[in-house]
Amino acid sequence: MADARKRCDRTAAWGQLQERFRSGSASFDLRDAFAQDDGRFARFSQQAPHVFADLSKNLIDAGTEQALMALARECGVEAHRDAMFAGERINNTENRAVKHWLLRAPRDAQDPDSMAVHETLEAMLAYAEHVRADATITDVVNIGIGGSDLGPQMAVAALDAFRIRGKRLHFVSNIDAHELDAVLQQLRPEGTLFLVASKTFTTLETMTNARSARVWFQQQGGNEIARHFAALTTNVEAARQFGITTTFGFWDWVGGRYSLWSAIGLPLAIAIGAQRFSAFLAGAHAMDQHFRREPLERNLPVRLGLLDVWYRDFHGFASRSIAPYHSALRRFPAYLQQLEMESNGKSVDAQGQPLPFATSPVLWGEAGTNGQHAYFQMLHQGTDRVPVEFIAVREPAHGIPGHHELLLANALAQAQALMQGKPDAGGHRNFSGNRPSTFFVLDTLGPESLGALIALHEHRVFTSGSVWGIDSFDQWGVELGKVLASDIAQRLASGDTVGLDGSTAGLLQRLRP
Numbered sequence: 001m002a003d004a005r006k007r008c009d010r011t012a013a014w015g016q017l018q019e020r021f022r023s024g025s026a027s028f029d030l031r032d033a034f035a036q037d038d039g040r041f042a043r044f045s046q047q048a049p050h051v052f053a054d055l056s057k058n059l060i061d062a063g064t065e066q067a068l069m070a071l072a073r074e075c076g077v078e079a080h081r082d083a084m085f086a087g088e089r090i091n092n093t094e095n096r097a098v099k100h101w102l103l104r105a106p107r108d109a110q111d112p113d114s115m116a117v118h119e120t121l122e123a124m125l126a127y128a129e130h131v132r133a134d135a136t137i138t139d140v141v142n143i144g145i146g147g148s149d150l151g152p153q154m155a156v157a158a159l160d161a162f163r164i165r166g167k168r169l170h171f172v173s174n175i176d177a178h179e180l181d182a183v184l185q186q187l188r189p190e191g192t193l194f195l196v197a198s199k200t201f202t203t204l205e206t207m208t209n210a211r212s213a214r215v216w217f218q219q220q221g222g223n224e225i226a227r228h229f230a231a232l233t234t235n236v237e238a239a240r241q242f243g244i245t246t247t248f249g250f251w252d253w254v255g256g257r258y259s260l261w262s263a264i265g266l267p268l269a270i271a272i273g274a275q276r277f278s279a280f281l282a283g284a285h286a287m288d289q290h291f292r293r294e295p296l297e298r299n300l301p302v303r304l305g306l307l308d309v310w311y312r313d314f315h316g317f318a319s320r321s322i323a324p325y326h327s328a329l330r331r332f333p334a335y336l337q338q339l340e341m342e343s344n345g346k347s348v349d350a351q352g353q354p355l356p357f358a359t360s361p362v363l364w365g366e367a368g369t370n371g372q373h374a375y376f377q378m379l380h381q382g383t384d385r386v387p388v389e390f391i392a393v394r395e396p397a398h399g400i401p402g403h404h405e406l407l408l409a410n411a412l413a414q415a416q417a418l419m420q421g422k423p424d425a426g427g428h429r430n431f432s433g434n435r436p437s438t439f440f441v442l443d444t445l446g447p448e449s450l451g452a453l454i455a456l457h458e459h460r461v462f463t464s465g466s467v468w469g470i471d472s473f474d475q476w477g478v479e480l481g482k483v484l485a486s487d488i489a490q491r492l493a494s495g496d497t498v499g500l501d502g503s504t505a506g507l508l509q510r511l512r513p
């Protein structure tokens, strides 16, 4: 497909944004903005499906947001979004469509893939229910990495309150077998179900771990590999060759970091059950509809994605900190790291032309309040301004009194402190303030709201990637290290350092057994 997007820095809106930044935005003060405008909270906050977002403590005014909307329109973000939902091959470097949204859409007779999606979903959910009902299975081990690990791991933790009791879920990703070893020590072969999760079924880490798990299983006297191993993959043939007969497939138009909604979600379906898994998909679908249909001005993923562009390319902010004030969301920052940094961490456009402006920021963070006692010092008083994203949940899932109010109070207080500061204090006690943050509120952390929160971020990343003109759905940057690792693995065995740089050669010699 010819990419119809216009290079964002060649638009009139880009020039206007530069001008706005030069002529005032650099000295924009949030405290004044609130003092001057009673309606600021209402203007810059909104309810989207299952997610409320307050953007008012960000360094924007109505004029800037308007110019950002103009930028999106001039760049062709809407047409690009519609092309994704029309199933066009917008992942042009891999010549693939991008249809993870179809995995959470109701049956659609018009879409050629919808039938297969729903057949697979039904089979997978039936299997999940079967595993849930099978009391002999006490442990489920997901073996996968990247998109085949971070999504299900994050979501299983996030929805722990809904998790089936009496079964343990484990996630093994690293090729470092300390991880596999620690899990295997807790298992009995007859009580274990291994899920080998890999889109390609070739990933070194996953295949190595899966083979070692199979060896362990057989050495421990396990039999019936067919009953104790299942595969989640687009490469059903490779799974069969591995000896796995229970496979749940998906399609090349599902990117790894967008695959939680596919068979890769099986650990989550086992954890929370078919009905709740369907609710999880429905929550994401509601956000898809919002993204497709709402005008840009009331379109939350679009507003967030454009804010990201404003911060990265005009303010020059190089990172964003994620602060979920809910311990069940502790893996959410790691999940977002892959989603955003693997999608938009590119320095060429979709045609391979170098981009003269900055793209993906660094994402990082920890659950609150823990982060407050570690790195928030730098957020409040460091030399860099780092936009912070708070996520708070109104209703707790526990009944222990006195905690949740304090948790929420801390989230609010941190956002307030970042903005208000204490500029008169002087010296070490001085807080400059005027530090931006976004505040998300969920009524409860449940399947629907989690689905919506994730889809919101997918579309937000789509929006900034679309403005930047990059292919957000490939990941060529992970290839070089993989190729070099296989060369170095041979050299580690042989000791051959010919042709290596001095550092790699020196370290290789030091690391050889």
Ligand SMILES: O=P(O)(O)OC[C@H]1O[C@H](O)[C@H](O)[C@@H](O)[C@@H]1O
Pocket: 145, 146, 147, 148, 197, 198, 199, 200, 201, 202, 203, 206, 256, 257, 342, 475, 478
């Ligand atoms: O699911 P797999 O094919 O095993 O891939 C697992 C992961 O590894 C790759 O190197 C990519 O960087 C990720 O996008 C992917 O999710």
